[in-house]
Amino acid sequence: MSQAREILRVEKLGKRFPGVVALDGVDFDLREGEVHVLLGENGAGKSTLIKMLSGAYQPDSGRVLVDGEPVEIRTAADAQRLGIATIYQEFNLVPELTVGENLVLGRPPRRFGLVDTRRMHEQARGMLDRVGVTVDPRTRVAELGIAQMQMLEIAKALALNARVLIMDEPTAVLTTTEVERLFGLVRQLRERGVAIVFITHHLEEIAQLGDRVTVLRDGRSVEQVPADTPEEELIRLMVGRPIDQQFPRQAQRAGEPLLRVEGLTRAGAFADVSFEVRAGEVVGVAGLVGAGRTEVARAVFGADPYDSGQVLVRGRRLPGGDVRAAMEAGLGLVPEDRKGQGLVLGADIAENLGLVTLRHATRAGFVDRAGQRESAGRVAEQLGVRMSHLGQEVRTLSGGNQQKIVIGKWLLADAHVLILDEPTRGIDVGAKVEIYQLINSLTASGHAVLMISSDLPEILGMSDRVLVMARGRLVGELKAAEATQDSVMALAVTEVEDARVH
Amino acid sequence: GSAGTDSSGSGGGTPAAADVKIGMSVSTLNNPYFVQLRDGAEAEAKKLGATLTVTDAQNDASQQVNQVQNFTSQSMKAIILNPVDSDAAAPAVKVAERSNIPVLAVDRGVNGAKVVQTVASDNVAGGKLAAEQLAKELGEKGEVVVLQGVAGTSASRDRGKGFSEGIKAYPNIKVVAQQPADFDRTKGLDVMTNLLQSHPGVTGVFAENDEMALGAIKALGAKAGKQVKVVGFDGTPDGLKAIEAGTLAASVAQQPALLGQQAVQNAVRAANGEQVPATVDVPVKVATKDNLSEFTGS
């Protein structure tokens, strides 16, 4: 490896935002045919760094060299010209346009100056095949699930045939199957000499895929180590202290059933889903991408309607499609799509954290804003949100810190049954443990948690029971003791009649 | 002689006007009629050596009050008001009254407050004249449509009133439709086009101003002036040209330039503390092909 040619080098790169020094002299280099992992806590500056390589931001100081020559990357087009392709942490898709159009966004095939729609769809089909996604290129992106969107972003970037491929947490929402396919593709590219920058909070992926690791802390590059460095050591470098237990679940005795779902069905989405969640329990829900977990969770919470079946909280039946009623009965939902459904991006941290408790903080129509701010401050500290102050716009937080806000606002709400959909998406190891501790204290106080996650180790490590879904149906249930990677996956690929074809 | 000839106005001699500042708020300048009114006023001011500031209230009564307020800030010596609406103009007059600035109303009167002078044409009488002229053109029988001005304006109200009173005298003339075209040429065209569909037998049109009449003539095409007689209101240059061409049968001509001229002349007098007569009647007169020269001359 050591003789491989250096393609890209970053020297003393600095970037500040109002109130924050995001990068403070970062050094980084990238060689042909390597997978270089960027590691760091939430808000350490990983995304900021790669955005300056892709033309999204301009550095304040320092320089970037490509093939030994200093370059200025002012726009996305500049980056493309230099052979740099980027998959951003936040999706950059146009929901109203089709899958096909999104795949060739900004460079559609043309004939006689006009866009050649037929060829566009042909190209798109090829790109989708390559990443193993089977959707019609004519589908509107707005109709896709979040994992499919991630695969789309990957397909889009691959099609640029770049020399440098930057991937910012591409695996955060993918299940094992997709992750494996993605790794296969990445290895192929590496063979061909493509240089890859890879950001992840899933530490096990580093050894599987990476060659070198650069660790960022507080906007500085603190260390460069080989990818086979033990996880504990990586954690220590990243967090500054060791973490003894990644999944500190303290199981409780299950109490009375708090949530019961019976025969829940919606044509084209899910069918005959029944389960219950008891006080003190953490119930995990596993499944492949598009298994219908999110749709069930949303229906239970009243965010979407359902056709038949019923949802009972403490034995009382909830009206369908009524979020307010669900909340009053004690349900809570942390949605998987933080940007689309979880956050008011233009509002500040305090405002977002207080959204769910707004009603309780209201007396005679007036909101106790000081009280709201105070509790917001408490939660933000508990979760270690990296911010300049509570008045910071959520839009300007790092991805993982945004996720902490989405969870934080529900932690404040004291819901009896909290449904978490991909709760730790993009969250660093240290903060994850904090969240798991909070889950522990919730269940210890007699509350219950239903946790959907594509991160199988998390499901296995934190659940008392695991439900498995496939094709819109509940296909099995495993006790914590029986649940292993293999037993869950075996159920997840069960051949059942697809509830989603109609 | 005709109304337009007595240009020296009431009382003799040119008033002394050096350095007299006069403010004039015109209801709207989006209409050639008022442009003529303003031009008449400006020409007279220049002649007399007075400083005239003209503002455009854009058909908004409250903006007009604002403008009068602003005139008082500028310490105008007299204010000429062309009310957007006669009733809504009273507060504007009162504002000026408080600062002891004399106000003259031009083209439309003011109800509910005293102005030192009203220089105006009578729209109700004009509507009546239009009815009589149209009846004459039609041989006192036929089907007539009315194109109305902006609903709610006094000009439209008064002309409509005068016309329907006047047309009652002719039992064989039937008003088959009244539709608003907002004093606007384009709307006159579209509304007339549409009315021709439902009333193909129309023989006469009364448009409450020339702009709409010209639109209607466009809609009528070759029929204008032949099978269908159109009577307008205002006697704008374009209207008079249409009379000459034979497409417009007649227009109840106002004399906006004269209105403006008279108003300025008397405003200067009032500013100098002279007594001015309470009303100056500038008569309306029907312009037809026969008497066209009286109008195009001035």
Place this chain on the structure above:
Amino acid sequence: MLVSTNVLTSRSAARSLLAENGSLAALVVLVVALSLMSGDFLTVTNLLNVGVQAAVTAILAFGSTFVIITGGIDLSVGAVAALSAMVLAWTAADTGLPWPLATLVALAVGVVCGLVNAVLIAYGKLPPFIATLAMLGVARGLALVVSQGSPIEMPEEVSRLGDTIGGYLPVPVLVMAVMGVIAAVVLNRTYTGRAMYAIGGNEEAARLSGIAVGKQKLITYALSGVFAAVAGIVLASRLASAQPQAAAGYELDAIAAVVIGGASLSGGKGRALGTLVGALILAVLRNGLNLLSVSAFWQQVVIGVVIALAVLLDTLRRRGGR
């Protein structure tokens, strides 16, 4: 004077205000420029005139601020203002209703118009632009129907709203101040106000956080309606008569005031103070151009250019700050 003493006495407070609210800086620049250009501008009377001239737009704009913060738009405010005032004058004159009752009826008209807008938008899923454009037509038409096209005199007691107190303080300015404070309190301190920001920022996130979006929109548009009614009554009081064509086209002024004041038409942003400043900028501009005797035809051109420059100043300053 009003403004300049403020600036001098508490510099740092003023500076932080300016920094926070870019449009205020534009207003200050405008005021300074006009004071230099016209000796008539910076007098107490004239500044009070400006206040009076801003009042109706400002009150309409406060109502529009609510709507715009939720990501909506209300084109009906001018027409609703006219209709409400007309109903007041009509019920008082024709049915002999005592004026306090007639005033309540007028406010109720505003509320009902707003509720109809909201029902169409929240439950009929009409785009706010269309729902309120339809309401514009309906309200304006009804104002004409009620009045049969003629102005109706306002009850004398209500017309006092157009007067001055003690010969100096104009009541419209007072009403504007009161409505502004109400708007600010609603926005900053009440559940509904906070919900407006959340809905405008991300309607789905608001819904999933338990905010009853439909109900909050009802309140939002009803508020806009009632503010419009107040504006209509103030306007009619100034003219001592309710006019069927009153406030025609004011919806664009109101929206402009809100946007100049820093709100975004895509929702989630906006403040009462900003809106006030926006309305004042428009009024100062018109007043100043009158005082400077700018020719009528050129006035529209100059107003257009200055509005663009004022907001440009704001955006440039904000970008410079980054």
Place this chain on the structure above:
Amino acid sequence: MLVSTNVLTSRSAARSLLAENGSLAALVVLVVALSLMSGDFLTVTNLLNVGVQAAVTAILAFGSTFVIITGGIDLSVGAVAALSAMVLAWTAADTGLPWPLATLVALAVGVVCGLVNAVLIAYGKLPPFIATLAMLGVARGLALVVSQGSPIEMPEEVSRLGDTIGGYLPVPVLVMAVMGVIAAVVLNRTYTGRAMYAIGGNEEAARLSGIAVGKQKLITYALSGVFAAVAGIVLASRLASAQPQAAAGYELDAIAAVVIGGASLSGGKGRALGTLVGALILAVLRNGLNLLSVSAFWQQVVIGVVIALAVLLDTLRRRGGR
């Protein structure tokens, strides 16, 4: 007749069109209702009249469609239309420029107005509402300045645009059709068209995909300007004279047509065919109410109600379809 034969001859095609384009269904309902209520409505001549009356709004609205798809708004189209036509008439009449050149100058005026809008928006970061509102004032003011407030006659050759070909086919309808096809091709088939959808759907994504957002906005607003100029010329040709106040307030009609046609003011959605249908709905409505001799005061009320119902029909149908 025109419509009914279409519907009868190719049922399934029509059905799929209706399903795809909800506003078309509303238009059909409106046409059927008016045919039943007035015998004069469903005649070839009257339908052609409707076409002529829709033409100016439709052409303006096609231009606005581009802007609205990018998530912007253009309030200046009516004023730009008036200014362009005025410049044409004025250069031809006063400076004696031959009419083809004068026409080019007029189109250039439209382009320049659009470019100024775009520069303010894309580089000055002004909200489109403010930039184009400023342009509204500037263009309307300049039209008044150029004309000194009075109409100017159009060159006879250009005025033919307002005539009919062969005594039947009105040229404005032809121009509308041509501009509609151009709009559809631009939107569906060109790079710029697709970029408009991307920018309106997610501006950041568009930028990060290498689309030069600023440049594309320049093209978008310039197109809107040139469409406005064409509309202004057609309007002036119909009257054989350029009027300074022509097309006043048409911007709201144009935007309404686009939104009725299914576009969203938040961007990313909209189609030329939908816009055409929207403009036709407005024209059919006004034509029908004239034919039915609905009283002046009630007309605005009825138009408001029917617009709301038409769009409601669309949204309900779409929700039912899900």
